[in-house]
Amino acid sequence: MNRAARRLIITGNWKMHTDLVEGATLVAEVIERTESLALSADLVLCPPYTHLTVAATQLSGRSISLGAQNMHDAPEGAYTGEVSARMLLTSGCRYVILGHSERRSYFGETNESVNGKVKSSISAGLTPILCVGETLEEREAGQTEQVVGEQVREGLSGTDPKTAHGLVLAYEPVWAIGTGRMATPDQADQVHGHLRQVIAEMFGDDFADGIRIQYGGSVKPENAGALMARPHIDGALVGGASLDASSFEAIVRAGLGINGG
Ligand code: PEP
Numbered sequence: 433m434n435r436a437a438r439r440l441i442i443t444g445n446w447k448m449h450t451d452l453v454e455g456a457t458l459v460a461e462v463i464e465r466t467e468s469l470a471l472s473a474d475l476v477l478c479p480p481y482t483h484l485t486v487a488a489t490q491l492s493g494r495s496i497s498l499g500a501q502n503m504h505d506a507p508e509g510a511y512t513g514e515v516s517a518r519m520l521l522t523s524g525c526r527y528v529i530l531g532h533s534e535r536r537s538y539f540g541e542t543n544e545s546v547n548g549k550v551k552s553s554i555s556a557g558l559t560p561i562l563c564v565g566e567t568l569e570e571r572e573a574g575q576t577e578q579v580v581g582e583q584v585r586e587g588l589s590g591t592d593p594k595t596a597h598g599l600v601l602a603y604e605p606v607w608a609i610g611t612g613r614m615a616t617p618d619q620a621d622q623v624h625g626h627l628r629q630v631i632a633e634m635f636g637d638d639f640a641d642g643i644r645i646q647y648g649g650s651v652k653p654e655n656a657g658a659l660m661a662r663p664h665i666d667g668a669l670v671g672g673a674s675l676d677a678s679s680f681e682a683i684v685r686a687g688l689g690i691n692g693g
Contacts, residue, residue: 440473441667444674455483459490461677469684470495488524499527505548517556531563533606543586559597568607577626593635601645602669608649617658620647624664653682660687
């Protein structure tokens with residue numbers, strides 16, 4: 433299967449930005465600008481937890497999907513401040529971002545804890561977007577493929593790809609997130625190709641051919657087209673630029689190779 437046969441998937445990760453009113457306004461603007469484009473690409477918005485039910489109402493019956501930025505791996509229990517997969521699902525989420533580098537570096541998430549979340553997201557019926565990526569030190573030490581390979585192998589250990597609801601990977605070099613410094617399309621595509629190979633070793637060539645791998649790290653309208661034109665780059669996980677509906681629209685258009693607005 434080549435790149436053209438895999439449907440593009442572009443996700444906006446809002447992180448801890450926008451209050452409820454600003455969030456609802458942004459969802460409305462994104463709908464207005466991108467709903468027709470969502471016929472040609474999967475578009476996913478991941479606002480903060482507090483915005484999910486309002487956003488779900490706004491997106492109801494539309495072709496843009498809702499996702500969350502994290503979850504706990506337990507189905508329920510005494511975990512003050514945490515949110516389960518079922519809570520996300522019943523709040524209207526279809527996707528959940530797991531193992532984002534900010535979760536790994538600020539909140540101590542490990543490949544093992546991410547694996548627990550991946551498994552429970554799948555069993556609840558959510559589609560995980562599993563994030564992997566190397567630090568600058570790891571890249572400079574020539575360890576990129578080893579690090580991201582381990583993150584994928586351990587993150588997906590014990591999962592059955594057939595039940596994974598279209599599992600998505602996101603390659604996000606840590607040094608490119610929120611820094612304005614992005615991997616070149618060649619650098620990113622090389623890592624994506626390696627990830628596809630790791631998936632082939634784990635789950636077979638057919639599954640590896642079909643899995644979608646997003647690139648994330650300072651994606652903007654100006655660089656999005658060149659990235660998503662590469663053979664192994666099937667979309668983008670967009671942080672900062674997803675907070676502006678016109679930038680998000682421009683990124684989607686660039687990914688689809690459509691000019692103008
Ligand atoms: C992200 O949130 O995953 C991200 C890549 O952020 P940014 O686009 O701001 O670098």
